[in-house]
Amino acid sequence: MTERPNTPLLDTVPTPHELRRLRPEQLRQLADELRQETISAVSVTGGHLGAGLGVVELTVALHYVFNTPDDRLIWDVGHQAYPHKILTGRRERIRTLRQGGGLSGFTRRSESEYDPFGAAHSSTSISAALGFAVANKLAGTPGRAIAVIGDGAMSAGMAYEAMNNAQAAGNRLIVILNDNDMSIAPPVGGLSAYLARLVSSGPFLGLRGFARRVARRLPDPLHRAARKADEYSRGMVTGGTLFEELGFYYVGPVDGHDLDALIPILENVRDAAEGPMLIHVVTKKGKGYGPAEAAADKYHGVQKFDVVSGEQAKAPAGPPSYTGVFAKALIAEGTRDDRVVAITAAMPSGTGLDKFQVQFPDRTFDVGIAEQHAVTFAAGLAAQGYRPFVAIYSTFLQRAYDQVVHDVSIQNLPVRFAMDRAGLVGADGATHAGSFDLAYLCTLPNMVVMAAADEAELVHMVHTMALYDAGPSAVRYPRGNGTGVPLPETPQRLEIGKGRIVREGKKVVLLSLGTRLEEALKAAEILDARGLSTSVADLRFAKPLDTELIRRLLTSHEVAVTVEEAAVGGLGAHVLTMASDQGLTDAGLKLRTMRLPDTYQDQNKPEKQYEEAGLDAAGIVDTVLKALRHNSTGVIEEARA
Known part of the structure; x- marks a missing residue:
């Protein structure tokens, strides 16, 4: 375990109440210790x-100047908030x-x-504030x-929608634009910090208010000219004209690492x-930790x-990730x-499109955190x-549902x-779990919805989508690595709406969709050992359903169980309807559906999440035995052993 840093001053500051008792000259030391504690903690947990x-x-400056939690501090995106958690x-x-x-x-x-509003997706802070x-x-x-608001969150239209409405808040609303990546400002130095302090100061604001009162008494043309002169004179120096047009008084840019400059401005x-x-x-992202600053x-x-070397723990060698398989398959297409x-x-590396961009830079488009625009932009391309x-x-696709x-x-x-990260996502928890895509896409006419059971199936599905021009299509696949099956040298074009039988039996049939197929096959082995001959089908398509195959399986087996890693409203609901x-x-058919529970599952190791959801082999076995009213005592423990 990493040795904890020496933090004598931070040890005396359990909450912002104690922080505000410090002298200004102590804040630099506190910030240094807070940075070391953040590095140490994340080295142990990841994140x-x-x-x-x-x-x-x-x-440090915000909690020092403002009376939190009575003054509401909202972080956007919330992954910036680890130091905030330490101080609160x-x-x-x-x-x-x-x-x-x-x-x-x-x-x-x-x-x-001290967390007045949850934020794991971006660009919500100004509306909430x-x-x-x-x-x-x-x-x-x-x-x-x-x-x-920062880390690219200002690229989403919702932020500007909120700013356009912000006058209703009066002087109770303050927005901090954390510019760490967008390069929208000139280099920050002593002059810009001085100007920011000047234009936020009481005398300047008082003089500006007096000038406004005088200007209001002038004829309209002169009044408008005076107002524009004020806005553009500061805009030329500070770059804030856009925000002024949206109704904000703009202050900046200011060096966010210079406490001597930052605190007087916040106080003003x-x-x-x-x-x-x-x-x-x-x-600067990664400020104060060399490896993070460099990359x-x-x-x-x-x-x-x-902490010393910056070297991250490597996962043991294994099958390629689904994201990587998708990227390779898309490059081939x-x-x-x-x-x-x-x-x-805004997720080129997270979705694997950074690799596609290397090969085809003119055919790769990162639109920023703007999922709605991404979908309609794609619709225009498709129409052409x-x-x-x-x-x-x-x-994240949830945010563009109207456009879909x-x-x-x-x-x-x-x-x-x-749709990457479909299903449960381990440490990222409920906010990032792809639980609802089957429910919100399978209700739409014209939509084809696929789920890959393994990485080879994903290659086939990407190829199938590339050739499918009859309407919209979607494929879902999970976070993490594949199952280790060989990847096909030549992808197959799948027949739309057709599944496959992967295991033949007589009494029980498991209708699987997506990567729970491996657990369904394990469950079938356990059931067979108990004398319950079990078939397993990989349906491949949530929409359109393979009604011919499903009807044949439902009428030839005593028990049928649908298995999917998605919320209610997906495969099981559609099979029940059919x-x-x-x-x-x-x-007299005993038909049961297995899906994610009707709750937001908290973060955990993936295997624990599946166990909690009942979507492991043991949970499948238990569902079958209960449908048959067999005693499942001991079987679940045996299955999970």
């Missing part, structure tokens, strides 16, 4: 590192980050009063709302009588690592057909005869959706 290190000084009463548990029963890797309302600020204003209670903004304020803070992308999210294009929403693949995590319905499905455009419509349940 997001670079973004948190970049906001250490900002975290959770230091003793910080080495449980992202572990079963431990602290979340993101902000969570149930975890602390506006809600807090207006609620306080309506109630006549004190308290400001501070949104810290806190005490200002102006309306909504935006402070443009420039930070911000590599240290954005990390495995456990050695792009080589065969120059109409294949790839779109991602191209074959777009939209590679988005299942949980209105712009793709209704128009029956052949957009291909590659069986009901065709009267198959009237003949």
Whole structure:
């Protein structure tokens, strides 16, 4: 285990209440110790590192200047908040980050009063902060709302929608733009820090208010000219014209690692009588830790690592990841057909499209954190005869559902959706679990929905989608590594809506969709050993269903169980509907559905999550035996042994 750093000052600051008792000259030492504690903790647990290190000084300054938790501090995205957690009463548990029963890797309302709003997806902070600020204003209670938005989250349209509405909050809303990647500002130095302090100061704001009152008495043309002169004179120096047009008083840029500059500016903004304020803070991802500064992308999210060398723990050699298999398969399709294009929403490496981009830079598009735009952009490409693949995590595609319905499905455009991280995702927990894609896609007319049982099947499905121009299609596949099956040298074009039988039996049939097939086959072996002859089918398609195959299996077996790693409303619901419509349940068939539980499962090791959900071999066996009213005592323990 990594030796804990020496942190004498941090040891005396369990909460922001003690922090605000420190002298300003002590804050530099506190920030240094907080950075070392963050590095030490993440080296043990893994998790997001670079973004948190970049906001250490900002975290100290915000809790020092503002009266948290009465002043609401909202982090966007929440993976920046590890230093915040350490300073807000959770230091003793910080080495449980992202572990079963431990602290979340993101902000969570149930975890602390200092987390007023949960954030694991991006670009929600300004909208939420506006809600807090207006609620306080309506109630006549004190308290400001501070949104810290960064790490690319300003590329989403929702942030600008909120800013456009922000005047309703008055001076209770403060937005901190944490600019650590977008390079939208000139280099920060002494002059820019001085100017930021000047334009946020009481005398300047007082003089500006006096000038506004005078200007309002002028005829309209002169009034408008005076207002524009004020905005553009500061905009030319500071780059804030866009934010001014959205109704914010802009301050910045300021060096987010310079506490001597940052704290007076925050104090000025806190005490200002102006309306909504935006402070443009420039930070460096990975600040203060050499390996993370040198490779911000590599240290954005990390495995456990050695603090001294920075070397991350390597997973044992094994099968390739599903993400990597998808990338390789898509490159092959792009080589065969120059109409294949790839779109991602700020996740090129997470979806494997960084590899496709190396081969086809002109056919790869990263649209930023803008899933809605990504889908409609793809629809336009499809309407013009191209074959777009939209590679988005299942949980993030939820944000573009209207576009999937209105712009793709209704128009029956052949957009291909590659849904990475479908199903449970281990340490990232409920916010990142791809639980709902089957439910929200299988209801749509014209949609073809596939789920890969292994990495070879994924290759076939990517090829099938590339050639399918009759309408929209989607494939779902999980986080992590494949099963180790050989990858096909030549992919097959699958027949749409047709499954396959992978194991023949007579009494029980398991209808599997996706990567639970391996557990279904294990369950079949256990059931066979108990004298229950079991068939296993890989349905491949959640929509359209292979009704011919399903009907044959349901009418030839006593018990049928559907198995899927998705929420209610997916495969099981559609098989039940089909069986009901065709009267198959009237003949005494024992039909059961297995799916994710109707709850948000917390973070844990994947095998523990599957056990909790009952979606392992033991859970499948138990479902079958209960359907047959057999005693399952001892069988589950035996199956999990």
